[in-house]
Amino acid sequence: xxxxxxxxxxxxxxxxxxxxxxxxxxxxxxxxxxxxxxxxxxxxxxxxxxxxxxxxxxxxxxxxxxxxxxxxxxxxxxxxxxxxxxxxxxxxxxxxxxxxxxxxxxxxxxxxxxxxxxxxxxxxxxxx
Numbered sequence: 001x002x003x004x005x006x007x008x009x010x011x012x013x014x015x016x017x018x019x020x021x022x023x024x025x026x027x028x029x030x031x032x033x034x035x036x037x038x039x040x041x042x043x044x045x046x047x048x049x050x051x052x053x054x055x056x057x058x059x060x061x062x063x064x065x066x067x068x069x070x071x072x073x074x075x076x077x078x079x080x081x082x083x084x085x086x087x088x089x090x091x092x093x094x095x096x097x098x099x100x101x102x103x104x105x106x107x108x109x110x111x112x113x114x115x116x117x118x119x120x121x122x123x124x125x126x127x128x
Contacts, residue, residue, distance in 0.1 A: 013053075020057035023098050030054065030099070044079065051075055058097040069094060 020026045033050045055075070059066050071093070079087045091101040 004020070016053060020054055021061075023058065026054050026058060026097075027099055048079060051079075054097060054099075058099070077103045 020029060030050065033047055036046070052072070052075070055072060060072055063071060072127075074089075075093060078086060078093060081089070087101070094101055
């Protein structure tokens with residue numbers, strides 16, 4: 001074959017951002033990303049990339065350019081911190097995008113027991 005070239009594929013990024021414009025999809029996406037942390041596999045770069053994608057989909061279209069820039073700067077500062085202020089800061093950051101940070105029961109590998117409560121939000125952070 002003479003000078004055969006692979007057809008260029010479209011970037012996945014625009015497709016991902018269009019899906020993340022649905023807040024329910026964004027929440028599920030972040031839950032999946034944060035779930036990797038429970039397994040010890042979450043890297044800060046992956047979490048930062050996911051949060052920036054969510055911001056691009058939910059925040060950027062609804063904020064002025066100045067507010068959007070400040071919100072992204074806040075994310076970088078937030079993720080470099082530690083302690084309880086980071087948790088509350090993350091909750092506040094997500095709230096500005098229409099999302100909230102929640103805690104739920106971990107069913108683990110054993111499955112649901114007869115007397116257990118599933119899908120119960122034990123605490124909501126960010127409604128302060």
